[in-house]
Amino acid sequence: MHIPEQSHSAVVAFIQSMMPMPVDKASIIAAQFERKTLVKHEFVLQEGKVCNESYFLESGYIRAFAFDPDGNDVTFNIFSPPSFVNDISSLFRRVPTKENLQALTECALWTIPYERLQANFHAMPEFREFGRMMLIMSNTNLKDRMISMIRDTAEERYAALLHTKPDIFQHVPLKIIASYLGITDTSLSRIRREFAQKS
Amino acid sequence: MHIPEQSHSAVVAFIQSMMPMPVDKASIIAAQFERKTLVKHEFVLQEGKVCNESYFLESGYIRAFAFDPDGNDVTFNIFSPPSFVNDISSLFRRVPTKENLQALTECALWTIPYERLQANFHAMPEFREFGRMMLIMSNTNLKDRMISMIRDTAEERYAALLHTKPDIFQHVPLKIIASYLGITDTSLSRIRREFAQKS
DNA sequence: GAATCTTCTTCGCATTTGGCAAGAAATCAA
DNA sequence: TTGATTTCTTGCCAAATGCGAAGAAGATTC
Incomplete structure (x- = not known):
C-alpha cells in the first residue's frame, strides 16, 4: 500500500470537528504537527518509556496493548482514523507509560512533541482550549466504554x-x-x- | 451522624496533593468552593439535566448510576472522600448527563458553579492547571479501571x-x-x- | 511455488457467572 | 418494641465464557 504525501487538511478538519473555530485558527494549530509514517508492526511507544509526543492518526490502524502477569498480550484500545492517539497519563504527567502503541497496518501520522505542545498551550488560548477538549472527549469515550463493559x-x-x-x-x-x-x-x-x- | 462545620482545609490539602503548589495559591482556589451537605439518598445530579457544578467530597459516599434498557440500575462509580465528583462530559460540554449522582450516606461537599469555574480558569493560571490535572487524573483512573475490566x-x-x-x-x-x-x-x-x- | 507462519473456527470439557427464588440477618421506621 | 423493608447469602440450574488442542484457511516470506 502506498501512502501519498498530503497537506495538513485532515488535521485541520478534525480539529474543527472537535472544537469549532475559524479555519485560520485551526490551520495555525495544525501547522504545528509534522508528518510521519509507520510500517506495519512498528512501535510508536513502548512500555516503560515516557511518552514525548501527541499523535494524530490520518490513516491506518494502531493498537494499545500491555502484557498481563501471565505474559498474555491484552489490547485495550484500537485507534482508527481520523483520531488522536495519546497516552494522556504518560504525556502530561511525565511518568513512564504502561502501554505499547503499535501500528497494525501501515500508518500516516501527524506528531507534535511535548515541549511544543506545552509552549503552544501557554501561547495560544485556542490551542489550549483544543487541548482541553481532547482531554474531555477522551474522558467521555473512556467512561462510555467502561459503562458498556459493566452493563452490556x-x-x-x-x-x-x-x-x-x-x-x-x-x-x-x-x-x-x-x-x-x-x-x-x-x-x-x-x-x-x-x-x-x-x- | 453529625457533620460538623469545617474550614476549607480539606479542599486545600487535596488540591495540593493533586497539583503541588504553594499553600496560599491553593487556598485562593479552595476559597471559591462553598460548603453543602446532603442527606442519605439525596440526589446531586439527575439524568437528563446539564451538570452545573463541580464537587469536592469531603465526607460520605456518593454513587454514579444509570438504568439499563430493562430498568435495572447499574452503578458505575463509587466516590469516597477525599475526592472530586464530576460529570466531566456534562459539565464541560454542556450536554444533558446520562448519569445520576446520589448520596449513599450523609455527605459533606464543597461546590463551585460552572460559571465561576470557567471565570477562574481564565483569570488564574494555577486554577487552570489544577483543572487540567483534574481531567488528566480522571482519565488515568478511567483507563486503569477499563484495563482492569478487560484483563482481570x-x-x-x-x-x-x-x-x-x-x-x-x-x-x-x-x-x-x-x-x-x-x-x-x-x-x-x-x-x-x-x-x-x-x- | 513451496514452506512457514498467522489467523480463524470448531470441539469437548471445566469454570464462571447469571437468573430466580427462598430464607436469614440486618436495618429502618412508626 | 414491632413490623416492614432492605441486604446478604445460598441453592439450583441454565447460559456464557475460558482453555487447550486441532485443523482449515489465509497471508507472508524466501
Whole structure:
C-alpha cells in the first residue's frame, strides 16, 4: 500500500470537528504537527518509556496493548482514523507509560512533541482550549466504554463495535478485536456465528 | 451522624496533593468552593439535566448510576472522600448527563458553579492547571479501571478494591459494589465466600 | 511455488457467572 | 418494641465464557 504525501487538511478538519473555530485558527494549530509514517508492526511507544509526543492518526490502524502477569498480550484500545492517539497519563504527567502503541497496518501520522505542545498551550488560548477538549472527549469515550463493559453483554459490545467502527473488522485481526472487547478469540468466534444466524 | 462545620482545609490539602503548589495559591482556589451537605439518598445530579457544578467530597459516599434498557440500575462509580465528583462530559460540554449522582450516606461537599469555574480558569493560571490535572487524573483512573475490566477476573477486581478502598465495604451495600465491579450481587457473595476461605 | 507462519473456527470439557427464588440477618421506621 | 423493608447469602440450574488442542484457511516470506 502506498501512502501519498498530503497537506495538513485532515488535521485541520478534525480539529474543527472537535472544537469549532475559524479555519485560520485551526490551520495555525495544525501547522504545528509534522508528518510521519509507520510500517506495519512498528512501535510508536513502548512500555516503560515516557511518552514525548501527541499523535494524530490520518490513516491506518494502531493498537494499545500491555502484557498481563501471565505474559498474555491484552489490547485495550484500537485507534482508527481520523483520531488522536495519546497516552494522556504518560504525556502530561511525565511518568513512564504502561502501554505499547503499535501500528497494525501501515500508518500516516501527524506528531507534535511535548515541549511544543506545552509552549503552544501557554501561547495560544485556542490551542489550549483544543487541548482541553481532547482531554474531555477522551474522558467521555473512556467512561462510555467502561459503562458498556459493566452493563452490556459481550454480544452487545460486539454488535455496537460492528455498528460504530465496521472498518476495523477489515483491517484488524479478530484476536485483537476480541481482546479489546474483553473476551477470547474463541468466544468472539462463537458470538459471530450466532450473530450471523440471527441476521 | 453529625457533620460538623469545617474550614476549607480539606479542599486545600487535596488540591495540593493533586497539583503541588504553594499553600496560599491553593487556598485562593479552595476559597471559591462553598460548603453543602446532603442527606442519605439525596440526589446531586439527575439524568437528563446539564451538570452545573463541580464537587469536592469531603465526607460520605456518593454513587454514579444509570438504568439499563430493562430498568435495572447499574452503578458505575463509587466516590469516597477525599475526592472530586464530576460529570466531566456534562459539565464541560454542556450536554444533558446520562448519569445520576446520589448520596449513599450523609455527605459533606464543597461546590463551585460552572460559571465561576470557567471565570477562574481564565483569570488564574494555577486554577487552570489544577483543572487540567483534574481531567488528566480522571482519565488515568478511567483507563486503569477499563484495563482492569478487560484483563482481570471478577475475583481480582474484588481483591483490588478491598485493598485500595477498604472503607467502602463499611458504608456501601454489597449490591452496589457488585454492580460497580461488573457482576451480580449473587456472584460477589460467592467470590467473598471463596476469598475468605483462602485467607 | 513451496514452506512457514498467522489467523480463524470448531470441539469437548471445566469454570464462571447469571437468573430466580427462598430464607436469614440486618436495618429502618412508626 | 414491632413490623416492614432492605441486604446478604445460598441453592439450583441454565447460559456464557475460558482453555487447550486441532485443523482449515489465509497471508507472508524466501
